[in-house]
Amino acid sequence: MNQQVLLDEKELQVVLHRLSCQLLENHLDFSNSVLIGLQPRGVFLADRLHQLLTSDYQVENLQYGTLDITFFRDDFRRNENPLKANSTQIDFLVEDRNVIFIDDVLYSGRSVQAALSAIQSFGRPKAVELMVLIDRRFSRHLPIQPSYTGRQVDAISEEHVRVAWKEKDGEDCVYLVKNKI
Amino acid sequence: MTELSVDHLLGIKDLQKEDIELIFKTADQFKEVINRPIKKVPSLRDITIANVFFENSTRTKLSFELAEKRLSADVVNFSASSSSVSKGETLVDTINNILAMKVDMVVMRHPHPGACHLLAQKVDAKIVNAGDGAHEHPTQALLDTYSIREKLGKIKGKKVAIVGDILHSRVALSNIYALQKLGAEVTLCGPKTLIPQHAESLGVKVDLDFDRVIQNNDVLNMLRVQNERMNLDYFPSNRDYVFQYGLTQDRLNKSQNKPLIMHPGPINRGVEISSDVADSSDAIILNQVENGVAVRMSVLYLLASKMNIV
Numbered sequence: 001m002n003q004q005v006l007l008d009e010k011e012l013q014v015v016l017h018r019l020s021c022q023l024l025e026n027h028l029d030f031s032n033s034v035l036i037g038l039q040p041r042g043v044f045l046a047d048r049l050h051q052l053l054t055s056d057y058q059v060e061n062l063q064y065g066t067l068d069i070t071f072f073r074d075d076f077r078r079n080e081n082p083l084k085a086n087s088t089q090i091d092f093l094v095e096d097r098n099v100i101f102i103d104d105v106l107y108s109g110r111s112v113q114a115a116l117s118a119i120q121s122f123g124r125p126k127a128v129e130l131m132v133l134i135d136r137r138f139s140r141h142l143p144i145q146p147s148y149t150g151r152q153v154d155a156i157s158e159e160h161v162r163v164a165w166k167e168k169d170g171e172d173c174v175y176l177v178k179n180k181i
Numbered sequence: 182m183t184e185l186s187v188d189h190l191l192g193i194k195d196l197q198k199e200d201i202e203l204i205f206k207t208a209d210q211f212k213e214v215i216n217r218p219i220k221k222v223p224s225l226r227d228i229t230i231a232n233v234f235f236e237n238s239t240r241t242k243l244s245f246e247l248a249e250k251r252l253s254a255d256v257v258n259f260s261a262s263s264s265s266v267s268k269g270e271t272l273v274d275t276i277n278n279i280l281a282m283k284v285d286m287v288v289m290r291h292p293h294p295g296a297c298h299l300l301a302q303k304v305d306a307k308i309v310n311a312g313d314g315a316h317e318h319p320t321q322a323l324l325d326t327y328s329i330r331e332k333l334g335k336i337k338g339k340k341v342a343i344v345g346d347i348l349h350s351r352v353a354l355s356n357i358y359a360l361q362k363l364g365a366e367v368t369l370c371g372p373k374t375l376i377p378q379h380a381e382s383l384g385v386k387v388d389l390d391f392d393r394v395i396q397n398n399d400v401l402n403m404l405r406v407q408n409e410r411m412n413l414d415y416f417p418s419n420r421d422y423v424f425q426y427g428l429t430q431d432r433l434n435k436s437q438n439k440p441l442i443m444h445p446g447p448i449n450r451g452v453e454i455s456s457d458v459a460d461s462s463d464a465i466i467l468n469q470v471e472n473g474v475a476v477r478m479s480v481l482y483l484l485a486s487k488m489n490i491v
Binding site for chain 1: 183184206207209210213214217218219220221222223224227252482485486487488489490
């Protein structure tokens, strides 16, 4: 497998701190803001940011949930591989609140579109922002852009971005993989 | 496993253990969906489902219809009493006429065992069996076992008794298959006249002593006495039935065991189960109804996912 490191463990750590600080700058005490990790892979990033914000930056009562978009995806019955549902865990309403979607890689934008539909089941948010660790520029199918980005990459469609997390994959690292697995 | 091994849900007998586990895992997510402020997802918005009921039903029909609507499917309802079936049309003709109107899935209840199997061979649509005679009622067994899993954490190794009118029950057969595939130990209990001959050949235990059954089992699934299907006197009187097989609080109090109480509905209060037991905290009858919607959403979603557009 031909792959190149986009972010190593140390760089990833720095990016996570920067993203946390950017969130703090815009949301201060998070009294009217909620973090929503998008299932399945955005949840690892959301967990880390939640941990950093509550422990290193002492944000109290930070509301945090995970959203599964499987039943809202636009490729149901159009995908060779069956879609697998994950759990949604949102124990609060998002009515009139600032919602921050958190995902690992922004590619076509279709997951985010599905998430925008899915979140409406929990109320009408005041505003929705999008934070991604990796933004694959020039590959969007929809007019969707992130509000916060860890790193932008230019990748062709034959490449893909693999984000590895310690808790799931045994290491913290982001790779650009040349050949699709 | 991310896909069902079957193209239709005709009976639990055809399913593998992994299919049931996939249905449960997907139902977990749908249970969360139906507890949201807005209980609808758009997954089946381009699917049309016909609910074809040749036999009366209240909760199964309602449950399927709610499941379909919460998945955003288009729904048409058909009941035999108000149809051309009474004019002599055959089953396959009736369904083919419905399908000519571009229907993708058929949920059918029929008084004849095997009607859904026949349909699955003859017509080009996904078929879901909502009960065929005294044969199978797969979604009921799925929601029953799902409810046991939810309350007891797991099914493997649990002792489950099915009590009452086994002979006329499609719920019993489907439950036996589902429970055995998931590793539970099944006991049948009831008047000897209402237990099918050779029931042991299914690998279940038969114990006619209800008090012993209460003592020995983790779950009691109380079946309804189906008076409407009884063309003979299977037991002397309702009073006699209650005395021997009615689940009452007094009877439960005599046992040190506190089993989970289930009933597929509709309940004959005061016959197979007394009101105080049916309404007690050990009874999960209404949880079963709630889980029914989630489980049926899961089944419809997983079958629809096998109908690729491209």
